[in-house]
Amino acid sequence: MSIVEILFWFLSILALGGAAMVVASKSPVHSILYLILTFFAISGHYILLNAQFLAIVNVIVYAGAIMVLFLFVVMLMNLNADSEPQQKNKWLLYIGGIAGGSLLLVIVAALKQTAATTQLVQMNNGDAGLIKNLGMVLFTEYVFPFEISSVLFLSAMIGAVVISKKEA
Amino acid sequence: MLLSIDSFLILEKLVLIVVVVMSSLVIAMYATYAERKVAAVMQDRRGPNRAGPSGIFQPLADGLKLFFKEEIIPDFSSKFLFILGPCLAMLTAMMTGAVIPWGNKIHFFDRDIPLQIADINIGILYVFGVVSMGVYGIMIGSWASNNKFSLMGGLRAASQIISYELAMGIALIALLMTSGTLSLKEIVEQQQAHWYSWNIIKQPLGFLIFLICAFAECNRTPFDLAEAENELIGGYHTEYSSMKLGFYLFAEYINMFLSGSVMVSLFFGGYDIPFVNDAALADNIGVNWIALIHTALFFFKAACFLFLFMWVRWTIPRFRYDQLMNLGWKILIPLALLNMLVTGAVILFQQNNWHF
Missing domain, CATH: 1.20.5 (Single alpha-helices involved in coiled-coils or other helix-helix interfaces)
Structure with missing residues (x-):
C-alpha cells in the first residue's frame, strides 16, 4: 500500500467511525466533538484530492464556526442523558432499523451500477482545487x-x- | 507531486519543527518573565529579582512550582475532556508556527534549506483555521470543569474570538487584494524591495484592525473578559491546577508570540532588513550569514510586538462586555468593510491607469 492509500483508509475509518459515534454517544457534547472529528477527517480527504482551499474552508467554517455555535447551545442548555426522553417503543427501533437497512441496500445497489467503481477517487493529480x-x-x-x-x-x-x- | 517522500526532506523538516517548537516554548517562557519585569517597571517596582542575577531564572522556578503543585480533577467533571482542554489549547497555539517564514534559506550539505516548515498554497488561511480551533481548547476545558463560572468564561472567550475573527478576516482580504497571494512566503518576498513596500504603508487601517483583533484573539487586556477575576473568579481555568493551568497560561504567551510573528510577516516585511538591499548583502557575506541576520531581525520584530502586548496590558483597563461586542460588530467590521471597498476601488483604478 502506498502512503496515500494508507492515509485514505485511515481517514475513511476516522470519518465513518466518528459519524457512527455522533449517533451512538449518549451525551450531546460528545456527539458534537465526534462530529468535529468527522469534519476533520473529511478535510483530510480534501487534502488528499489536492483541494487545499476546500479543506481549509471546511475547517474554518464548519469545524471552526458552526460547530462552536452548536457547542454553545448544547453547553448552555446543559443536555445530558437524564434530560433526554427515553425511547421505550421497541417496534419503532425495529422499523427504523429495517428502513435504514433498505436505504443502505438501495444506495449500494445504485452505486454498483455507476462507472465510479473502477476509479474510486482521483488522487494526486489536477490542481483544480x-x-x-x-x-x-x-x-x-x-x-x-x-x-x-x-x-x-x-x-x-x-x-x-x-x-x-x-x-x- | 503530493506526498513524494525524500528522507533528507523529512529529516530537515523534523529538525526545523523541533527548533521552531523549542524556540517558541523558550520565548513564551521568557515572555512570562518579561511581562513581570515590564509590569514592574511601569509600576515603579523591581519585579522578580531573587532567582539568579536580576531574576533571570524566575521562569524555571515558576515552571517547577507548577509541576510540583497538586493535581486536582474535580468530581462530576468529564475527566477525559478536562485533560483534553489544555492539551488542545497548547497544540493549537504551537501549530501556527508551521507556515511562518522565519528566514529565507540556509545552504548546508549542498542543499538549500528554506527556513519555513511548510510553504503551502493556502498559507494565511491555515493560520485562520488553527485560530478557530483554538476556541475548542477553552470551550471544552470550561465545560468539562462542571462549574458555571468556568462555563461563563469559556462562552465569553468563544463568542469574543468568533466575533473578532470576522473583522480580522475582512481586514486581511484588503491586504490579500494588494498582494494577490495567500502564501506567507510570497507576501514576505513582495515586501523586500524597499522599506516603503512594507504592507503597513499600503494598509495602515487594515493593520490597525488586525492588531486590535489579534489582542482579542489572544484574550489579552483590554479584551481579557474571559478571565475577568472580579466577575468570574478565574474564568475558564478556575478549576485547573498544576501544569494543566500552566498549559493554559503558557498557550496565551505562545499565541502572543506567534500572532506577533504573523503580523510581522504580513505587515512589517517579515525578515526584511529595512534600508538595506538584502540581495546585494547576501552576495557579499553569503547565504547563511544573511539568514542568521534575517532570523534575528524577525525575532526582534516579533519581540517588539510582544512588548506592545505587555505595554497595553499594563496601561489600559478592561472593556465591559457590551462595549467589547459593540466595538467588534459595530465599529471594526464596518471599518474593515470600508477598507476593503476602498482598496478594491484603488486597485481597479490603478489597473485602469486612473481613467474613470
Whole structure:
C-alpha cells in the first residue's frame, strides 16, 4: 500500500467511525466533538484530492464556526442523558432499523451500477482545487450560480436578524 | 507531486519543527518573565529579582512550582475532556508556527534549506483555521470543569474570538487584494524591495484592525473578559491546577508570540532588513550569514510586538462586555468593510491607469 492509500483508509475509518459515534454517544457534547472529528477527517480527504482551499474552508467554517455555535447551545442548555426522553417503543427501533437497512441496500445497489467503481477517487493529480484556479472558475464560468448563492446567504442573514428581533 | 517522500526532506523538516517548537516554548517562557519585569517597571517596582542575577531564572522556578503543585480533577467533571482542554489549547497555539517564514534559506550539505516548515498554497488561511480551533481548547476545558463560572468564561472567550475573527478576516482580504497571494512566503518576498513596500504603508487601517483583533484573539487586556477575576473568579481555568493551568497560561504567551510573528510577516516585511538591499548583502557575506541576520531581525520584530502586548496590558483597563461586542460588530467590521471597498476601488483604478 502506498502512503496515500494508507492515509485514505485511515481517514475513511476516522470519518465513518466518528459519524457512527455522533449517533451512538449518549451525551450531546460528545456527539458534537465526534462530529468535529468527522469534519476533520473529511478535510483530510480534501487534502488528499489536492483541494487545499476546500479543506481549509471546511475547517474554518464548519469545524471552526458552526460547530462552536452548536457547542454553545448544547453547553448552555446543559443536555445530558437524564434530560433526554427515553425511547421505550421497541417496534419503532425495529422499523427504523429495517428502513435504514433498505436505504443502505438501495444506495449500494445504485452505486454498483455507476462507472465510479473502477476509479474510486482521483488522487494526486489536477490542481483544480488550488485557490487561484478555483477563483478563476468561480468568477468566469460559474459566476451566475456563485452570485445566486450569495443572494441566498444574504437572505438567510436578513432572516436570522428578523427572527431574533421578533423574539427579543 | 503530493506526498513524494525524500528522507533528507523529512529529516530537515523534523529538525526545523523541533527548533521552531523549542524556540517558541523558550520565548513564551521568557515572555512570562518579561511581562513581570515590564509590569514592574511601569509600576515603579523591581519585579522578580531573587532567582539568579536580576531574576533571570524566575521562569524555571515558576515552571517547577507548577509541576510540583497538586493535581486536582474535580468530581462530576468529564475527566477525559478536562485533560483534553489544555492539551488542545497548547497544540493549537504551537501549530501556527508551521507556515511562518522565519528566514529565507540556509545552504548546508549542498542543499538549500528554506527556513519555513511548510510553504503551502493556502498559507494565511491555515493560520485562520488553527485560530478557530483554538476556541475548542477553552470551550471544552470550561465545560468539562462542571462549574458555571468556568462555563461563563469559556462562552465569553468563544463568542469574543468568533466575533473578532470576522473583522480580522475582512481586514486581511484588503491586504490579500494588494498582494494577490495567500502564501506567507510570497507576501514576505513582495515586501523586500524597499522599506516603503512594507504592507503597513499600503494598509495602515487594515493593520490597525488586525492588531486590535489579534489582542482579542489572544484574550489579552483590554479584551481579557474571559478571565475577568472580579466577575468570574478565574474564568475558564478556575478549576485547573498544576501544569494543566500552566498549559493554559503558557498557550496565551505562545499565541502572543506567534500572532506577533504573523503580523510581522504580513505587515512589517517579515525578515526584511529595512534600508538595506538584502540581495546585494547576501552576495557579499553569503547565504547563511544573511539568514542568521534575517532570523534575528524577525525575532526582534516579533519581540517588539510582544512588548506592545505587555505595554497595553499594563496601561489600559478592561472593556465591559457590551462595549467589547459593540466595538467588534459595530465599529471594526464596518471599518474593515470600508477598507476593503476602498482598496478594491484603488486597485481597479490603478489597473485602469486612473481613467474613470
